[in-house]
Amino acid sequence: MASGCKIGLSILNSDLDNLGAECLQILDSGARTLSLIMHVMISRPEQQVKPMAVAGANGYTFHLENGMKLGLAIKPGTTVDYLAPWANQIDMALVMTVEPGFGGQKFMEDMMLRVNWLRMQFPSLDIEVDGGVGPDTIHKCAEAGANMIVSGSAIMRSDDPRSVINLLRSVCSETFS
Numbered sequence: 265m266a267s268g269c270k271i272g273l274s275i276l277n278s279d280l281d282n283l284g285a286e287c288l289q290i291l292d293s294g295a296r297t298l299s300l301i302m303h304v305m306i307s308r309p310e311q312q313v314k315p316m317a318v319a320g321a322n323g324y325t326f327h328l329e330n331g332m333k334l335g336l337a338i339k340p341g342t343t344v345d346y347l348a349p350w351a352n353q354i355d356m357a358l359v360m361t362v363e364p365g366f367g368g369q370k371f372m373e374d375m376m377l378r379v380n381w382l383r384m385q386f387p388s389l390d391i392e393v394d395g396g397v398g399p400d401t402i403h404k405c406a407e408a409g410a411n412m413i414v415s416g417s418a419i420m421r422s423d424d425p426r427s428v429i430n431l432l433r434s435v436c437s438e439t440f441s
């Protein structure tokens with residue numbers, strides 16, 4: 265939803281001199297916080313998300329022509345109400361089933377309520393779960409409505425990663441056939 269008027273400044277490499285800095289100061293004086301929305305016209309926009317964020321960007325615009333899909337993720341502490349308004353405009357919703365940070369954490373089963381709610385509301389949305397997903401928990405994810413899964417330690421720490429992958433894939437695809 266549009267909120268207020270926003271003025272953008274396009275700076276090309278050749279503008280990276282005093283003119284660019286001066287314009288940024290003018291824009292900054294009209295707003296409490298300068299908005300740095302980076303518009304990239306590059307072939308691998310996904311590679312620049314983190315460097316842009318580290319450099320201070322708070323928005324990222326990439327080209328439809330790049331063919332990239334758009335996903336939105338929520339951490340366990342963020343309710344699904346924050347994601348729902350965007351669900352018709354995104355390709356994929358990711359419900360984190362652990363606190364992001366590292367692998368090997370315990371699967372948060374109560375997140376399945378979110379997955380199920382999203383599946384009921386948005387039947388054609390790709391819904392992903394990530395964190396603590398393995399042979400013991402994949403059924404819960406698939407039954408709740410997740411059709412995309414991320415698994416780390418259950419695969420990587422297995423003596424037979426191939427069979428774990430096959431199991432995860434078959435449970436997920438059987439539920440969605």
Ligand SMILES: O=C(CO)[C@@H](O)[C@H](O)COP(=O)(O)O
Binds near residue numbers: 365396417
């Ligand atoms: O990104 C994250 C956590 O930050 C996850 O992707 C985990 O790394 C998945 O690992 P397991 O929970 O499956 O071990």
